[in-house]
Amino acid sequence: MPKFMDVHHGMKDITADGLREAHQDDLAIEGQEGVHFEKAWADPESGTVYCLSEAPSAEAVQRVHERTGHPADEIHPVPLTV
Template sequence: MARFMDVHHDMQGITAEQLHQAHQADLAVEGEEGVHFESAWADPESGTVYCLSEGPSAEAVQRVHERTGHKAAEIHPVPLSV
């Protein structure tokens, strides 16, 4: 499985509860696309949200986000980590 970091913009003012709800929504349907969302981080001031996931493709990651109402602006493969 490949790892991906996706980025969402224009989420200024997001709260911890809203971030949690969005992450839970992804978790609820991720299996249907063979994706697993590991973590999510947010900067409410800039409106940037980051999600780390594993899945078969960036397209599968995007399909989950689209289904849950928060399409990613960018999805980057993360082939190396320590």
């Protein structure tokens, strides 16, 4: 299944608990769109959050994020990994 890295901006001062909560919200409904969120990272100073997922499409990733209240600003396919 294709992998995607999505990026969220404007989450300045996000805490570890806030990141965990947002990630758990995604995990709770990811199966409804055939998505699996693997990991999330955040830089509280810049307000940037990154999420790595496997999904049938970038649109499926965005639908999950929209439903949980934090739509992605960017979604990039990740066709190669090592």
